[in-house]
Amino acid sequence: IEKPAEQGAKPGLLGRMLGRDDAPRRVLDDEMLERLEELLIQSDMGVETAMRVSANLAEGRFGRKMSVSEIKAALADEITRIMEPVAKPLPLYAARPQVVLVVGVNGAGKTTTIGKLASQFREAGKSVMIAAGDTFRAAAVEQLQVWGTRAGVPVMTAPEGSDPASLAYDALARAKAEGIDLLMIDTAGRLQNRADLMEELAKILRVLRKLDPDAPHNTLLVLDATTGQNALNQVEIFRKLADVTGLVMTKLDGTARGGVLVALADRFGLPIHAIGVGEQIDDLQAFDPEEFAAALIG
Numbered sequence: 017i018e019k020p021a022e023q024g025a026k027p028g029l030l031g032r033m034l035g036r037d038d039a040p041r042r043v044l045d046d047e048m049l050e051r052l053e054e055l056l057i058q059s060d061m062g063v064e065t066a067m068r069v070s071a072n073l074a075e076g077r078f079g080r081k082m083s084v085s086e087i088k089a090a091l092a093d094e095i096t097r098i099m100e101p102v103a104k105p106l107p108l109y110a111a112r113p114q115v116v117l118v119v120g121v122n123g124a125g126k127t128t129t130i131g132k133l134a135s136q137f138r139e140a141g142k143s144v145m146i147a148a149g150d151t152f153r154a155a156a157v158e159q160l161q162v163w164g165t166r167a168g169v170p171v172m173t174a175p176e177g178s179d180p181a182s183l184a185y186d187a188l189a190r191a192k193a194e195g196i197d198l199l200m201i202d203t204a205g206r207l208q209n210r211a212d213l214m215e216e217l218a219k220i221l222r223v224l225r226k227l228d229p230d231a232p233h234n235t236l237l238v239l240d241a242t243t244g245q246n247a248l249n250q251v252e253i254f255r256k257l258a259d260v261t262g263l264v265m266t267k268l269d270g271t272a273r274g275g276v277l278v279a280l281a282d283r284f285g286l287p288i289h290a291i292g293v294g295e296q297i298d299d300l301q302a303f304d305p306e307e308f309a310a311a312l313i314g
């Protein structure tokens with residue numbers, strides 16, 4: 017059984033289509049570049065980014081005879097070059113508490129990511145608190161409590177249907193009083209009613225800033241890799257709803273189409289703080305551009 021690549025993309029999507037590493041060398045000509053571009057688009061890189069990657073690949077190499085492994089290595093290099101500037105772990109500030117607002121559509125993996133992050137920071141010796149800000153989904157609150165228990169971190173909740181901003185305010189007040197290092201606030205992801213959500217998020221920001229003008233210090237947008245190019249739209253939308261400062265890409269274990277990460281880096285340049293590679297508490301990794309590029313190319 018083939019072991020799935022850790023950082024995104026089932027192995028071999030591009031590799032298999034290019035042929036075996038020991039296949040005869042071939043000339044990097046227009047036809048070859050067009051074919052590569054198609055493969056990149058199939059990996060969900062999007063047309064624009066795929067064209068840029070293949071143009072970069074051609075530079076200084078056009079007309080050269082290359083082996084499959086040379087082409088793969090060159091492609092991986094080009095992708096790594098795009099991804100390196102965005103591979104940044106969540107920055108830690110001296111602020112106490114550091115307030116991290118977590119946004120994203122329902123099902124993207126917000127709850128899971130908050131649980132995994134809470135566990136990582138706790139293991140690193142930080143005190144962490146979670147606020148279950150999606151007060152309209154009882155199931156979301158329950159899930160977060162389960163994750164809080166797993167991570168050994170307190171979860172602040174409010175009655176179903178109550179004002180998320182008021183919970184956020186109380187959570188920050190308590191985190192301040194208790195000298196907590198990191199407060200993570202979950203939010204609703206109901207994009208169906210965007211005006212409502214916008215107002216809700218705006219109100220959360222307003223009340224947090226009453227207690228700390230710098231809060232939130234980070235606004236993480238959680239994206240599901242299996243939604244492919246749709247992730248680009250979600251960035252556009254959430255950037256209008258909240259000042260997104262960084263991304264977490266989940267479910268990279270379940271897709272051969274992690275190319276959307278390259279498109280995101282190319283288009284928005286937002287930091288990728290972590291990637292989700294499974295449903296368990298330890299399945300959150302720092303984003304490693306080289307490993308990711310190698311896995312994507314296969």
Ligand code: GDP
Pocket residue numbers: 120121122123124125126127128129156159205265266267268269270291292293294295299
């Ligand atoms: P939320 O609605 O945004 O809070 O999303 P959840 O955190 O509840 O996640 C939705 C589903 O995706 C759950 O079944 C999670 O177990 C699953 N999930 C989250 N992150 C990952 C990941 O990195 N890999 C996989 N395979 N599943 C994930």
